Amino acid sequence: MVVSRRIVLTGPGIIWILALLVIPCALLLVNSFFERGIYGGIDYILTSENYVRAIDPLYAQIFWSSARVALITTLVSLVLGYPAAYCIALMPKRRQLAYLILVMLPLWSNYLIRTYAWMVLLNSEGLINKTLLGLGVIDAPLPLLYNDFAIIVGLTYAYVPFMILALFSSISKLGPELREASTDLGASSLMTFWRVTLPLTLPGVAAGSVFVFVLSVGNFVTPDLLGGGKRTMLGNLIYDQFLTARDWPFGSAIAAIVIGIMMLLLTVQAILVNRRDREGTAA
Amino acid sequence: MTALLEVVGVTKAFGPIKAVDNLSISVGGNEFFALLGPSGCGKTTLLRMIAGFEKPDQGRIMLDGIDITDQKANRRPINLMFQSYALFPHMTVAGNVAYGLEMEGMRGADLKRRVDEALALVQLSSLSGRKPAQLSGGQKQRVALARALVKRPKLLLLDEPLGALDKKLREQMQIELKRLQQETGIAFLVVTHDQEEALTMADRIALLRQGRIAQLGEPRTLYERPDNRFVADFIGQMNFFDGQRAVNGFEVPGLGVFDAANLSDVAAGTAAALAVRPERVVVSETEHGGNLQAEVEGLAYLGQDLILHLRIAGQAKPLVARLPAANPLTTHIARGAKVWCGWSAAHSLILSE
Numbered sequence: 321m322v323v324s325r326r327i328v329l330t331g332p333g334i335i336w337i338l339a340l341l342v343i344p345c346a347l348l349l350v351n352s353f354f355e356r357g358i359y360g361g362i363d364y365i366l367t368s369e370n371y372v373r374a375i376d377p378l379y380a381q382i383f384w385s386s387a388r389v390a391l392i393t394t395l396v397s398l399v400l401g402y403p404a405a406y407c408i409a410l411m412p413k414r415r416q417l418a419y420l421i422l423v424m425l426p427l428w429s430n431y432l433i434r435t436y437a438w439m440v441l442l443n444s445e446g447l448i449n450k451t452l453l454g455l456g457v458i459d460a461p462l463p464l465l466y467n468d469f470a471i472i473v474g475l476t477y478a479y480v481p482f483m484i485l486a487l488f489s490s491i492s493k494l495g496p497e498l499r500e501a502s503t504d505l506g507a508s509s510l511m512t513f514w515r516v517t518l519p520l521t522l523p524g525v526a527a528g529s530v531f532v533f534v535l536s537v538g539n540f541v542t543p544d545l546l547g548g549g550k551r552t553m554l555g556n557l558i559y560d561q562f563l564t565a566r567d568w569p570f571g572s573a574i575a576a577i578v579i580g581i582m583m584l585l586l587t588v589q590a591i592l593v594n595r596r597d598r599e600g601t602a603a
Numbered sequence: 604m605t606a607l608l609e610v611v612g613v614t615k616a617f618g619p620i621k622a623v624d625n626l627s628i629s630v631g632g633n634e635f636f637a638l639l640g641p642s643g644c645g646k647t648t649l650l651r652m653i654a655g656f657e658k659p660d661q662g663r664i665m666l667d668g669i670d671i672t673d674q675k676a677n678r679r680p681i682n683l684m685f686q687s688y689a690l691f692p693h694m695t696v697a698g699n700v701a702y703g704l705e706m707e708g709m710r711g712a713d714l715k716r717r718v719d720e721a722l723a724l725v726q727l728s729s730l731s732g733r734k735p736a737q738l739s740g741g742q743k744q745r746v747a748l749a750r751a752l753v754k755r756p757k758l759l760l761l762d763e764p765l766g767a768l769d770k771k772l773r774e775q776m777q778i779e780l781k782r783l784q785q786e787t788g789i790a791f792l793v794v795t796h797d798q799e800e801a802l803t804m805a806d807r808i809a810l811l812r813q814g815r816i817a818q819l820g821e822p823r824t825l826y827e828r829p830d831n832r833f834v835a836d837f838i839g840q841m842n843f844f845d846g847q848r849a850v851n852g853f854e855v856p857g858l859g860v861f862d863a864a865n866l867s868d869v870a871a872g873t874a875a876a877l878a879v880r881p882e883r884v885v886v887s888e889t890e891h892g893g894n895l896q897a898e899v900e901g902l903a904y905l906g907q908d909l910i911l912h913l914r915i916a917g918q919a920k921p922l923v924a925r926l927p928a929a930n931p932l933t934t935h936i937a938r939g940a941k942v943w944c945g946w947s948a949a950h951s952l953i954l955s956e
């Protein structure tokens with residue numbers, strides 16, 4: 321009775337996940353072990369060649385530089401997102417919603433349009449350079465566009481809301497009492513943050529960071545548009561293998577590696593959250 | 604006794620509600636002082652102002668003769684034990700207790716010795732490595748206490764320290780709190796809404812009502828000589844008979860004219876109530892035991908005492924009497940029995956609102 325109801329209720333969701341997530345991923349994994357067809361497509365001959373190729377220095381370098389850009393994006397998002405999330409979490413409940421909606425507002429507009437907007441802002445004839453030139457702060461336009469800086473700006477802009485949301489839920493769960501206890505025991509606000517607030521919101525930090533990192537590594541639009549296509553990131557590499565080089569098995573292998581790394585990160589983060597939650601609830 | 608803490612004319616309003624209203628108390632250097640009162644009367648608000656988490660709208664707070672009203676919470680030599688304990692979940696028991704000393708810059712062997720001492724004081728040495736989540740309610744309470752005591756504050760504030768414990772543990776902890784207070788010599792200001800707890804532990808009690816003091820005094824005074832009806836009703840149980848001060852005594856309509864301990868203090872014509880504690884009511888099966896005739900309407904057996912509800916003709920509410928088990932009446936008295944009851948004038952009071 322209970323079991324059958326459970327199946328009825330979870331069934332559609334499970335089918336959805338199976339059809340759109342598990343099966344494609346499984347296909348991807350399977351494809352990554354075959355050879356590419358001469359005219360694209362797949363020759364069903366088993367091989368591990370694709371993975372051997374993936375650790376070739378050429379590609380390893382792309383892995384590394386993608387990770388670096390994603391990591392910097394994550395750190396910048398964390399530094400920008402934490403104070404924002406903290407402030408919102410300390411507001412009275414009825415004001416929180418308004419601010420959270422403001423944070424999420426950009427997510428409801430088109431990603432491409434937002435990226436083009438940054439191109440307008442950052443290019444050598446753009447608003448920022450024009451203003452600085454006009455004010456005489458600089459003599460020549462700053463190289464703001466078509467480099468890693470632009471990519472990081474674009475990615476941070478796109479993903480900082482996820483960071484804020486993750487941190488907000490973690491900080492607002494904490495409540496004021498532990499901070500007050502810390503103050504009462506003689507700690508300054510900085511010390512309270514360092515010894516109490518930050519350690520207890522690490523699950524939120526981890527969740528937000530994994531979000532931003534994972535999304536940044538996989539993004540291929542921003543490196544193309546804001547990076548000017550000079551910087552190949554993992555997202556671009558996969559995109560190129562599938563659509564330009566038509567080497568599906570190799571694209572699959574890289575995608576499988578990226579998915580593997582992401583799953584590892586998410587697992588670590590989930591374990592961390594679980595452990596904190598157990599400690600937190602009984603406090 | 605010189606005052607350690609002096610709260611002078613403090614007011615704190617939240618919007619239209621005055622949580623604390625022009626309130627003054629002083630607590631002595633080695634005193635166990637209880638703040639008692641119904642829910643919402645401003646106990647926590649007062650404590651939070653003394654600890655430094657709320658700023659009074661008016662009035663001053665002095666500690667050892669120094670005005671600390673504007674001092675930051677982390678600089679006051681006062682510690683607060685939170686109602687929910689507020690233990691740091693990511694630190695061990697020892698880590699929690701050490702925290703406050705670390706903030707003073709203490710490290711190494713000194714720190715360890717002081718933490719061990721504090722844990723021994725609350726009999727928690729064996730659990731020093733545990734996390735708060737692995738402790739029972741009573742153990743958490745003792746960690747919170749050790750964490751506050753280890754700083755050797757001049758004044759320890761405790762907000763409903765025993766609120767979360769069951770009755771047995773509460774009673775045990777009441778004695779332990781009292782012992783700790785005497786051993787450490789730290790002044791305790793304890794908030795409670797349990798009048799029995801306040802009577803048991805406190806040297807003095809301030810009973811609050813809507814942000815003001817209803818009465819301040821020693822437990823015995825509050826119990827035996829309450830200033831008004833609110834105090835008498837809040838602390839212990841009380842029978843009230845509405846009436847008026849007449850020339851020759853206090854007249855209760857339909858019952859008679861009575862003498863009372865404070866009769867001479869009450870001006871003629873004053874409308875008030877005659878108050879008698881249930882344990883002061885004398886019940887007898889013969890006429891000379893009292894001058895009021897009544898019928899036993901209800902009985903409640905409490906083990907050590909027997910509670911009787913006595914219906915007196917013409918009175919709306921039954922008179923409650925509390926007979927100790929040693930009273931021979933308790934063995935056979937039954938519902939419907941006709942009895943005589945009364946009380947001595949010295950044990951009754953005339954109280955107004």
Ligand SMILES: Nc1ncnc2c1ncn2[C@@H]1O[C@H](COP(=O)(O)OP(=O)(O)OP(=O)(O)O)[C@@H](O)[C@H]1O
Nearest residue numbers: 617620622640641642643644645646647648649796
């Ligand atoms: N931060 C606040 N904002 C608004 N009103 C408050 C705030 N804190 C307390 N109050 C109000 O002030 C009054 C006194 O509250 P307080 O918490 O001091 O009561 P209390 O005596 O501790 O009650 P309890 O026994 O229920 O803990 C209440 O009416 C409460 O609603």
Ligand SMILES: [Mg+2]
Nearest residue numbers: 646647648762
């Ligand atoms: Mg309270």
